[in-house]
Amino acid sequence: MKLLFLMSIFYSSMLFAQDYSKIRITSNYALWTRPYFTYDYTSGSLPKDTEAEILNYEKKSQGYGVEVRITTDPNKGKTGWIYYHTEPDRRKFEFVDDQGKNYSNISGKTSEFMNHFKTQEDNLSLRKKKIAFLKPNNDDITDIDKVLENIKNGVYLIDTNKDDGGPFIPVIRTVQNSDGTKSLETFFIPRSYSKLIEFAEKINQSLYLDFNQICKLGEQGSSETNQDPKSNSRFTEGCEILEKEASKWDDNKLKVCLDNLRTKVGGKSKPLNRKSIFQKMFALEPEEQEFIGSVLTLYGESRSSSDEESLIVLQTFQNRKNDARKTCKNANLLDVTLQAWQFSMWNNSDPNWKKAISLKEEEKSPPIEISEGYQLKRMAKLYKKFKSNDFHVAPSDVKKIESISHYRTRAMDNRPSSVPSWGTARDSTATIRVNKMNIGSLNKNSQVDHYFFEDVAWKFKYHSYRPKKSGEGRCY
Amino acid sequence: MLLKYTTITLSFLLSLSLYAATWNIVKKDKSYSLESAKESFELVHNGEPKIVKIEEKDGLKIIDYYSGDYGTSQKVSITRRIVITDKMQKVADDILFTKVGKEKIDSKWDFDLKNKTIKVYDPDLDITKTYPY
Numbered sequence: 001m002k003l004l005f006l007m008s009i010f011y012s013s014m015l016f017a018q019d020y021s022k023i024r025i026t027s028n029y030a031l032w033t034r035p036y037f038t039y040d041y042t043s044g045s046l047p048k049d050t051e052a053e054i055l056n057y058e059k060k061s062q063g064y065g066v067e068v069r070i071t072t073d074p075n076k077g078k079t080g081w082i083y084y085h086t087e088p089d090r091r092k093f094e095f096v097d098d099q100g101k102n103y104s105n106i107s108g109k110t111s112e113f114m115n116h117f118k119t120q121e122d123n124l125s126l127r128k129k130k131i132a133f134l135k136p137n138n139d140d141i142t143d144i145d146k147v148l149e150n151i152k153n154g155v156y157l158i159d160t161n162k163d164d165g166g167p168f169i170p171v172i173r174t175v176q177n178s179d180g181t182k183s184l185e186t187f188f189i190p191r192s193y194s195k196l197i198e199f200a201e202k203i204n205q206s207l208y209l210d211f212n213q214i215c216k217l218g219e220q221g222s223s224e225t226n227q228d229p230k231s232n233s234r235f236t237e238g239c240e241i242l243e244k245e246a247s248k249w250d251d252n253k254l255k256v257c258l259d260n261l262r263t264k265v266g267g268k269s270k271p272l273n274r275k276s277i278f279q280k281m282f283a284l285e286p287e288e289q290e291f292i293g294s295v296l297t298l299y300g301e302s303r304s305s306s307d308e309e310s311l312i313v314l315q316t317f318q319n320r321k322n323d324a325r326k327t328c329k330n331a332n333l334l335d336v337t338l339q340a341w342q343f344s345m346w347n348n349s350d351p352n353w354k355k356a357i358s359l360k361e362e363e364k365s366p367p368i369e370i371s372e373g374y375q376l377k378r379m380a381k382l383y384k385k386f387k388s389n390d391f392h393v394a395p396s397d398v399k400k401i402e403s404i405s406h407y408r409t410r411a412m413d414n415r416p417s418s419v420p421s422w423g424t425a426r427d428s429t430a431t432i433r434v435n436k437m438n439i440g441s442l443n444k445n446s447q448v449d450h451y452f453f454e455d456v457a458w459k460f461k462y463h464s465y466r467p468k469k470s471g472e473g474r475c476y
Numbered sequence: 477m478l479l480k481y482t483t484i485t486l487s488f489l490l491s492l493s494l495y496a497a498t499w500n501i502v503k504k505d506k507s508y509s510l511e512s513a514k515e516s517f518e519l520v521h522n523g524e525p526k527i528v529k530i531e532e533k534d535g536l537k538i539i540d541y542y543s544g545d546y547g548t549s550q551k552v553s554i555t556r557r558i559v560i561t562d563k564m565q566k567v568a569d570d571i572l573f574t575k576v577g578k579e580k581i582d583s584k585w586d587f588d589l590k591n592k593t594i595k596v597y598d599p600d601l602d603i604t605k606t607y608p609y
Contacts, residue, residue: 420545
């Protein structure tokens with residue numbers, strides 16, 4: 001009986017031992033921006049003894065990528081990826097559990113190693129579902145609805161400066177210390193887009209009510225101020241920011257705008273109606289059309305590509321718009337991205353347009369990096385980056401990128417008959433250096449997904465669903 | 477007799493070559509046009525277009541042309557049709573058929589000779605366009 005008891009203790013301690021929440025760097029190491037561990041993606045160095053919390057795992061061919069948020073100086077708050085190798089000699093960090101116990105003796109046998117990390121992935125997934133894990137002893141912050149209510153009432157504050165768009169949102173609150181003094185504390189809530197949209201709607205509603213109450217109370221209130229504030233804007237709710245200069249766009253507001261636009265064009269309808277969605281997109285405000293057209297097309301075409309490559313995909317949209325405007329003066333980014341058959345993701349039989357538009361798909365996914373919500377936010381941020389010209393192209397490549405009219409996936413090479421006549425690899429642009437990374441055909445690395453082509457002859461036409469405008473008959 | 481048949485044959489061949497030479501695709505800068513001695517019509521294309529077939533019907537010139545390969549991850553080959561009246565007016569330029577992989581999607585073309593209209597139904601877009609002539 002005693003033996004059984006001891007065994008159960010031992011067994012449960014083994015289970016517990018497998019649940020790591022942190023890492024500690026054991027010899028100087030690098031941090032990567034993405035789970036591609038090449039020089040191009042390094043974003044800095046991590047000195048020995050740096051500690052970080054674990055955000056995610058990704059299986060790699062010879063180990064596991066671990067996404068972390070640094071919790072110690074000098075890189076505190078920074079997020080990125082590090083690599084844990086199957087070969088023990090090549091490991092640069094150890095795992096640490098909640099009690100501070102470290103683990104560096106994980107088996108180097110591939111099958112045991114992979115099983116071990118599969119368990120870690122499962123544990124992390126469970127942890128993400130339990131907000132209680134983040135602050136187990138405080139009822140106020142164990143319920144996401146309560147937290148959002150407190151944010152709405154101004155008791156807590158979302159820390160937008162520290163928000164990196166990852167799976168958790170940093171929230172600040174005031175806490176009373178044991179000595180009676182007060183201090184600020186940051187805690188994290190899971191990034192649930194469905195909750196946030198619901199929350200944004202509540203805030204808008206409360207602002208609307210406050211505004212109306214103020215107007216009613218005001219003795220000198222003019223008829224103008226009594227108007228529905230929503231009617232003052234030509235934009236879809238949340239999209240007013242698009243009127244500002246791109247560099248001033250707030251990333252979170254941009255995502256709220258995108259979700260409201262997706263809802264407006266039918267992203268919640270079931271089944272999704274492609275014709276109706278296209279028609280509704282063409283009915284949006286011009287800035288909204290460009291935003292939704294670019295971001296959703298980028299998502300469908302390039303979400304698994306690097307930021308650098310995605311920026312050149314965006315450049316291709318822009319070049320097409322410039323070309324189109326030579327004959328059709330009102331053509332915009334939505335017109336060129338939706339032009340029939342040009343960008344494959346919008347083809348009727350392609351699943352990507354549904355993924356891009358459907359909010360239901362997004363809600364089904366967990367708030368992690370592979371989810372629709374996370375990737376759409378990333379695409380929206382890239383659109384902002386592109387619009388505010390926040391990327392660097394090698395001076396000798398500037399003219400080249402402005403001439404790119406076409407691209408296609410490298411995967412088409414697997415079946416030569418599926419390569420378009422204008423798209424043989426040898427005719428593609430060899431060097432396109434964006435932020436020091438070459439995404440041209442000279443880079444044979446599998447991390448580059450597309451070939452880009454300059455000056456392919458093509459003809460723009462408006463989509464048949466776009467309402468006709470006078471003076472542009474030849475463009476339909 | 478031999479001379480007569482030779483003359484007829486030569487005339488026939490000459491008329492055929494003249495007919496074939498009536499329409500050509502000409503590249504200008506980055507665009508392609510369908511050109512005759514009298515008129516020029518810009519073509520919808522992606523890459524280099526090619527004439528596939530020319531026929532006449534009720535005084536209309538019907539020219540089918542390969543518009544090009546489209547797509548970024550799936551190749552789609554499109555053949556379009558342009559219709560020109562005897563007064564050299566372009567009345568229609570629309571998809572004839574689309575090949576997506578092995579699947580062929582035919583647009584439905586109806587020539588209403590009585591009411592002088594052409595209706596084109598595009599099954600991909602579920603839309604019918606009517607072109608009067």
